[in-house]
Amino acid sequence: MALVRDVVAETLQGASLIPVAARSIVTTLPPSANAEVGSLDVVAGHDLLRYLASGLRVFASAPQPALLEELHRRITAGKGFKPTARVLTVTSDHHVVMAQEAAQGMLRGLFKPTDCIRVATAVSELARNIYLYAQTGEVRLTLAEEPDWSLTFSVLAADHGPGIPNLEEILAGNYRSRTGLGKGLTGARALLDGLDIKTSPAGTTIKGFKKSRPPDPLRDQ
Amino acid sequence: MTVADQKERLDKVIDALARATCQDYSHRLPVQDVEDDLLELEVGVNMLLEDLEKVSRQNAESLAEIERKNQEIAERSAMALRELATPIILVWKGVLALPVIGAVDTERSADMMDALLNKVVVEQATHVVIDITGVSVLDTRTADHFIRMAKAVRLLGASCYITGISPAIAQTLAQLSVDTSTAKTVQRLSDALRQVFHELAVVPTRAPER
Numbered sequence: 361m362a363l364v365r366d367v368v369a370e371t372l373q374g375a376s377l378i379p380v381a382a383r384s385i386v387t388t389l390p391p392s393a394n395a396e397v398g399s400l401d402v403v404a405g406h407d408l409l410r411y412l413a414s415g416l417r418v419f420a421s422a423p424q425p426a427l428l429e430e431l432h433r434r435i436t437a438g439k440g441f442k443p444t445a446r447v448l449t450v451t452s453d454h455h456v457v458m459a460q461e462a463a464q465g466m467l468r469g470l471f472k473p474t475d476c477i478r479v480a481t482a483v484s485e486l487a488r489n490i491y492l493y494a495q496t497g498e499v500r501l502t503l504a505e506e507p508d509w510s511l512t513f514s515v516l517a518a519d520h521g522p523g524i525p526n527l528e529e530i531l532a533g534n535y536r537s538r539t540g541l542g543k544g545l546t547g548a549r550a551l552l553d554g555l556d557i558k559t560s561p562a563g564t565t566i567k568g569f570k571k572s573r574p575p576d577p578l579r580d581q
Numbered sequence: 582m583t584v585a586d587q588k589e590r591l592d593k594v595i596d597a598l599a600r601a602t603c604q605d606y607s608h609r610l611p612v613q614d615v616e617d618d619l620l621e622l623e624v625g626v627n628m629l630l631e632d633l634e635k636v637s638r639q640n641a642e643s644l645a646e647i648e649r650k651n652q653e654i655a656e657r658s659a660m661a662l663r664e665l666a667t668p669i670i671l672v673w674k675g676v677l678a679l680p681v682i683g684a685v686d687t688e689r690s691a692d693m694m695d696a697l698l699n700k701v702v703v704e705q706a707t708h709v710v711i712d713i714t715g716v717s718v719l720d721t722r723t724a725d726h727f728i729r730m731a732k733a734v735r736l737l738g739a740s741c742y743i744t745g746i747s748p749a750i751a752q753t754l755a756q757l758s759v760d761t762s763t764a765k766t767v768q769r770l771s772d773a774l775r776q777v778f779h780e781l782a783v784v785p786t787r788a789p790e791r
Binding site: 454456460473474478488533546547550551 | 684686687688717718719720721722747748749750752753756757758759
């Protein structure tokens with residue numbers, strides 16, 4: 361298997377860059393470039409792309425969207441980056457904060473800042489519901505690249521708690537919780553692009569997702 | 582020297598090296614003052630063991646030192662964090678500011694409420710400004726907490742401002758349909774202070790130049 365570093369070198373040599381520029385970019389690549397082609401996950405992959413974009417700006421001055429697209433295609437072997445996933449066990453208040461921070465860390469630089477906050481808030485609501493009503497449970501965060509290179513963040517919150525008996529009432533928005541505002545679930549639904557709730561006395565599983573275009577690495581920073 | 586003698590001396594060398602692989606460097610080979618081929622080997626091994634012993638002792642010492650320092654840092658940062666959790670600043674006579682930084686969990690929010698309300702009473706505060714610039718994510722429960730805090734402050738007879746809501750948080754709160762109408766929100770801490778000073782008819786001036 362070829363290494364990302366070699367593929368980048370090859371691609372840059374094929375491009376209309378001066379040899380010194382191509383060599384400088386290749387020699388200063390971060391450690392993630394030592395991975396095999398097609399093995400990078402979304403977060404590490406986009407980090408590398410941002411790095412390449414800034415490298416191209418520094419050493420080659422002209423923005424090269426087509427070249428970056430080619431690099432993206434070649435370092436993922438045309439299959440896109442692998443999904444990044446994080447699983448967090450929620451058993452305390454502190455884990456709610458950790459889930460919130462994990463979501464933000466995963467999306468930083470990939471989603472619009474406002475969307476980062478939206479998603480982190482929604483994750484926080486779901487994690488907090490686990491802690492408040494089921495005591496223990498699990499939150500799984502996934503960031504995946506679609507074939508069109510847009511990104512989809514999904515959250516899966518699962519617990520074996522008592523379930524949500526008055527789901528309809530809550531979702532209709534006229535429920536007032538004893539422990540809070542009673543707006544966590546409807547809030548999470550409003551903040552995400554979709555929220556699917558399955559609940560029974562044996563437990564609750566909530567799946568939510570939010571889509572975003574990948575930011576143009578040439579524009580940010 | 583017989584072959585058996587030589588074999589015995591070689592066995593001792595092997596033995597010492599075996600101990601060394603188990604990180605026991607304290608053993609030394611007996612050295613005779615007859616110069617022969619094996620003497621050089623024995624002296625060499627002894628010197629090696631000496632060096633190894635010294636280095637491993639230094640390692641152990643610096644490890645212990647690092648461990649101790651780590652613990653010290655952990656303790657100090659935990660203490661700093663506890664102190665940092667609720668810094669309440671007396672900005673002016675009767676005016677309190679509470680800058681909130683980082684994530685707010687249940688324990689911290691209870692501490693914060695306690696500390697703030699006590700301070701309001703002790704300082705006979707008439708105005709309180711809660712600044713949440715440092716809070717990156719505000720979910721319904723945290724928002725609810727700040728709204729309750731503002732209500733409690735008002736019950737004690739002081740007026741309460743919440744400042745530092747970023748555009749992203751404002752959008753999120755609007756989407757969460759959290760009712761913030763009961764809290765007086767102002768954009769920046771400085772804006773709130775200007776209003777407060779205006780109400781108190783205080784004109785903050787620069788310190789006279791010396």
